[in-house]
Amino acid sequence: MSHRLVACEHCDYLHVEDDIPPGFVARCARCGSPLYQAQKGTVERPLAFAITALVLFLIANSFPILTFAMEGRTESNTLLSGVVTFWQEGFPFLAFMVALTSIAAPLMLIGAYIYVLMPLYFGFVVPGLRAVWRVLAVIRPWSMLDVFLIGLLVALTKLTDFADVIAGPAFYAVCLLIPATLLMSTTLDPRTIWRRLAPQNLRYATLEDLEELRANAGQTRATGWMTCDTCAFVVTDSAARETGGKCPRCGTHLHHRKAGGLSRAWALLVAAMVLYIPANIFPIMTITYLGRAESDTILSGVAVLMQSGEWPIAIVVFTASIVVPILKIVLLGWVYVATGLGLSGPLRQRTLVYRITELIGRWSMVDVFMVSILAALVKLGNIATVAPGFGAVAFCAVVILTMLSAMAFDPRLIWDRAGMQKEQGMSS
Ligand SMILES: [Zn+2]
Ligand SMILES: [Zn+2]
Structure with missing residues (x-):
């Protein structure tokens, strides 16, 4: 699995997505809110x-x-x-x-x-x-x-x-x-x-993107990327500019904070x-x-x-x-x-x-x-x-x-x- 980034919807802390056993819930390391569940079989x-x-x-x-x-x-x-x-x-x-x-x-x-x-x-x-x-x-x-x-x-x-x-x-x-x-x-x-509805060849933000952002001086965590309010997709600011400020996965208008x-x-x-x-x-x-x-x-x-x-x-x-x-x-x-x-x-x-x-x-x-x-x-x-x-x-x-x-x-x-x-x- 690639180093896909997942942001916490409650505190915006970034995590690298990992495989978790079925029935388990991944929680935010910082605030404890649920991040995602293991894929529970079919629909x-x-x-x-x-x-x-x-x-x-x-x-x-x-x-x-x-x-x-x-x-x-x-x-x-x-x-x-x-x-x-x-x-x-x-x-x-x-x-x-x-x-x-x-x-x-x-x-x-x-x-x-x-x-x-x-x-x-x-x-x-x-x-x-x-x-x-x-x-x-x-x-x-x-x-x-x-x-x-x-x-x-x-x-x-x-x-x-x-x-x-x-x-x-x-x-x-x-x-x-x-x-x-x-x-x-x-x-x-x-x-x-959301993962199944995502457009084909959708590019997920990865750990490498984050490291690149951090390397750029003056880029704080809050300005280099955004989290979609609807689907929690992590979008770098440069990727958001390409889509006209809309989430590339679900189409919601993106913003740093409400x-x-x-x-x-x-x-x-x-x-x-x-x-x-x-x-x-x-x-x-x-x-x-x-x-x-x-x-x-x-x-x-x-x-x-x-x-x-x-x-x-x-x-x-x-x-x-x-x-x-x-x-x-x-x-x-x-x-x-x-x-x-x-x-x-x-x-x-x-x-x-x-x-x-x-x-x-x-x-x-x-x-x-x-x-x-x-x-x-x-x-x-x-x-x-x-x-x-x-x-x-x-x-x-x-x-x-x-x-x-x-x-x-x-x-x-x-x-x-x-x-x-x-x-x-x-x-x-
Ligand atoms: Zn959190
Ligand atoms: Zn979205």
């Missing part, structure tokens, strides 16, 4: 899981999820009902977010896997494989069916207290869809697909902090039961679950809706402050904290999904209704803004800024 297994997921997705969207019976009346909901209800009740933002995260993004994710893996498996040619695989990286974080399932279980717990609820075929389809999409993603390292990294990340985080206040003050929903109206905020929703003795669900909701948003805002704030000040502190741990905030943020959508399910199901006129509240809009915005903030931040700045500080310190 056969992920493709099989993707097709299974598509069938389950179609079932999940064609049948009722829950059927709710009370006082001789019944009401059923499908995946789309929550979206329609939010729209009808004047909450277009919530309608859009629920449609994106529970229907559009999962479908696009599954569709992208099938569209790319099918031709690779059967060996035929279709256009736009690289564009589709590139879009996949963008939509992946917005696919939240797993979080939707938790929201569904919370809604179920709340409903069984005062009505009969029957799980429909779509409920079981959603339950099976989670492991199917999980297996689809975990049996395939997206980076191995534009406006720290200030954009801060702006989004501050907006999330501001909205966190109305998110907790205003009710996320109002339940009207036999003429008596009761509003629930995020916190009172947890309290109600505790009072009715639903401890496991109460702990899940408390963690997802209260602990995670606060933790995410505090941790991201700490990462940004430390990065802005160029603190050299524990950089490895700071990178890990950043990676954790990227993973946990989406779980806060549980309450938004719960409201979408309850509002769509409980529409029995004078007997019982659930109406969404402004708190749900603010809360959903907090989740989205913290996610966007983490995406806008370039974790490589953690290392850049600390290094800069050290150099300045040495020269003075």
